[in-house]
Amino acid sequence: MKQIAAELGVSVTTVSKVLNKAPDIGDVTRARVLAYIADHGYRPNAVARSLTLSRTSTIGVVIPDLMHSFFVEILAAMDAVVAPKGYRLLLCASSENAEKERSELEALAERRVDGLVVAPAHATDNEDHLATMMKRGVALVMMDRDDHPAIACHRVLTDDRQVGRLATEHLIALGHTRLGHIAGPAIIHARRRYEGYRDALSAHGLAFDDSLVAEGTFLQADGEAAMRVLLQRSPRPSAVFVANDPMAIGAMKAVWDAGLRIPEDIAIVGAGNIIHGDMLRVPLTTVTWSRHEMGTRAAELLLQQLADPTTPPSRVIVEPHLLVRASCGAGQG
Amino acid sequence: MKQIAAELGVSVTTVSKVLNKAPDIGDVTRARVLAYIADHGYRPNAVARSLTLSRTSTIGVVIPDLMHSFFVEILAAMDAVVAPKGYRLLLCASSENAEKERSELEALAERRVDGLVVAPAHATDNEDHLATMMKRGVALVMMDRDDHPAIACHRVLTDDRQVGRLATEHLIALGHTRLGHIAGPAIIHARRRYEGYRDALSAHGLAFDDSLVAEGTFLQADGEAAMRVLLQRSPRPSAVFVANDPMAIGAMKAVWDAGLRIPEDIAIVGAGNIIHGDMLRVPLTTVTWSRHEMGTRAAELLLQQLADPTTPPSRVIVEPHLLVRASCGAGQG
DNA sequence: ATGAAAGCGCTAACAA
DNA sequence: TTGTTAGCGCTTTCAT
Numbered sequence: 001m002k003q004i005a006a007e008l009g010v011s012v013t014t015v016s017k018v019l020n021k022a023p024d025i026g027d028v029t030r031a032r033v034l035a036y037i038a039d040h041g042y043r044p045n046a047v048a049r050s051l052t053l054s055r056t057s058t059i060g061v062v063i064p065d066l067m068h069s070f071f072v073e074i075l076a077a078m079d080a081v082v083a084p085k086g087y088r089l090l091l092c093a094s095s096e097n098a099e100k101e102r103s104e105l106e107a108l109a110e111r112r113v114d115g116l117v118v119a120p121a122h123a124t125d126n127e128d129h130l131a132t133m134m135k136r137g138v139a140l141v142m143m144d145r146d147d148h149p150a151i152a153c154h155r156v157l158t159d160d161r162q163v164g165r166l167a168t169e170h171l172i173a174l175g176h177t178r179l180g181h182i183a184g185p186a187i188i189h190a191r192r193r194y195e196g197y198r199d200a201l202s203a204h205g206l207a208f209d210d211s212l213v214a215e216g217t218f219l220q221a222d223g224e225a226a227m228r229v230l231l232q233r234s235p236r237p238s239a240v241f242v243a244n245d246p247m248a249i250g251a252m253k254a255v256w257d258a259g260l261r262i263p264e265d266i267a268i269v270g271a272g273n274i275i276h277g278d279m280l281r282v283p284l285t286t287v288t289w290s291r292h293e294m295g296t297r298a299a300e301l302l303l304q305q306l307a308d309p310t311t312p313p314s315r316v317i318v319e320p321h322l323l324v325r326a327s328c329g330a331g332q333g
Numbered sequence: 334m335k336q337i338a339a340e341l342g343v344s345v346t347t348v349s350k351v352l353n354k355a356p357d358i359g360d361v362t363r364a365r366v367l368a369y370i371a372d373h374g375y376r377p378n379a380v381a382r383s384l385t386l387s388r389t390s391t392i393g394v395v396i397p398d399l400m401h402s403f404f405v406e407i408l409a410a411m412d413a414v415v416a417p418k419g420y421r422l423l424l425c426a427s428s429e430n431a432e433k434e435r436s437e438l439e440a441l442a443e444r445r446v447d448g449l450v451v452a453p454a455h456a457t458d459n460e461d462h463l464a465t466m467m468k469r470g471v472a473l474v475m476m477d478r479d480d481h482p483a484i485a486c487h488r489v490l491t492d493d494r495q496v497g498r499l500a501t502e503h504l505i506a507l508g509h510t511r512l513g514h515i516a517g518p519a520i521i522h523a524r525r526r527y528e529g530y531r532d533a534l535s536a537h538g539l540a541f542d543d544s545l546v547a548e549g550t551f552l553q554a555d556g557e558a559a560m561r562v563l564l565q566r567s568p569r570p571s572a573v574f575v576a577n578d579p580m581a582i583g584a585m586k587a588v589w590d591a592g593l594r595i596p597e598d599i600a601i602v603g604a605g606n607i608i609h610g611d612m613l614r615v616p617l618t619t620v621t622w623s624r625h626e627m628g629t630r631a632a633e634l635l636l637q638q639l640a641d642p643t644t645p646p647s648r649v650i651v652e653p654h655l656l657v658r659a660s661c662g663a664g665q666g
Numbered sequence: 667a668t669g670a671a672a673g674c675g676c677t678a679a680c681a682a
Numbered sequence: 683t684t685g686t687t688a689g690c691g692c693t694t695t696c697a698t
Contacts, residue, residue: 011668012669026667029668047383049691052674106376110376110377112380276582346684349678362683377676384690384692
């Protein structure tokens, strides 16, 4: 393409300089080049540019669930800080599946993204990839999830144990004593929510009953299946803390399919404040924290790391709080 | 990197051939190379590869609303057909904004995507870009929206006029006579839904009342604002066809905020079958069509176009049908 | 103020 | 079966 631009009788170097706003270019030449570009509709080739610069101005983002508004909101916040700096986001979904995640990470590695924001789908898998990418100089931020302790990267998280506590204590305050939990998969993030649940139980002298805990992968379908299991227990729990909102919605479905009512027969509290959670048949009480802050902080850390790769890893915690709606019953207890 | 692989005393060509599974390579050499790659964790540089091949194996996707499950479901379907062929999707959101769309299209052009799937946000803007990209040999599929008639590309659509008819006739069958419409923006797709609404009106001898039509951009917030406008009319409409589900949800919010009931005071029908539409406080009656089929067909057409750029443009229509839930009241009327 | 030359990591003829 | 050579489109010293 620049060949063609050399039709103006200038060198490719000159054109390149014009495009990069180099100062050492004559005004007339610059004008000529700009004019030519304007009406011939030339677009620089980012691929070639990336190759020479060994920099793609692209940030890979790997999230576990594209259908969950939580991650999409974070994404939007990241994009807002990163786009003005000339970076683009390359979005990948792992579907809470370590293998899919691996293949996405490999693709991102081959594409030579400058940075990476990931909410890992698994506690141990793919750690090699993450480590390799860091070693290669790819800036890494771990987002929402806190596994892979050996990876020394920035982390933007919420206080998951507190999430579990807030949710469970709300239920307890409402007078429930037979409390179930639908847990997430075997990652530390889910584990902490579970621990928060147990914290609250023991803080209030309630016995822990193993049979009242079911497990899912954080996806809606699993929440439904898990709730069906809990409904088999007798006596069944009168209230359930579900580890995230998509599963909570699945759980609600299971409750209604069983002909029971929320919250009269069973109270439900989720986490993550999914979109339209306030518009549901029974508005979902949930624990929430700022997606905007998570996305913004993650993006800022990423950019900082890109600017100065020696920045020591930091750990930012976005505080959660309870959002009371209708799915646990009337008042604040 | 291949320099380093030439540590094995072979040429880069040889390594390249191994990676591309060329047949003319000795078994022992192949094995040695593969072994080296395996334990040195080498990843080919897709940027360089793209440069030589002038092919990125990337398909750009521009959708208007990342928070709308409709598009995300289509995306998932596309990914499922395209990924096994070695293509990756590069996702961009226009937020129903022509300027944002323009900047995303420019970025995709610079990145030299091989193909493009777009649901255009505007009837005329950015047509130059689309045309230029086609001229450059980028395979283009227009998805869900049918503007830019001058662009001769594949199109995967639903029958939008029929969408409007189905929705409106449902309302009429239920006995409503004062029918409002919350329309989408000035694109043909929205216009057709509006025409379907008018078709149904006149087919049943109902007068069209201009004051009962409000307009939004397809985003939820606009649906809410538009419904507030319609509620000012007196008498207000007893039923409203909203051009898509996100706006329908916004509209529901406005109705409830005004202290009215759905469907008793006002019936609502949407279009697009948004996720959790069945779980809303009042389950949303909507017109639906297969996102899976749309995504699959779009992806297949894209691949075909990539394989044979001379393929004449085709036009596939995915038929819509009514999905009755509760937001318009009891029975089938 | 402008340009020549080298090189980013890869693939594709074409030779050997 | 393997290697040599020549680019892909760009940026970047370093001369001029």
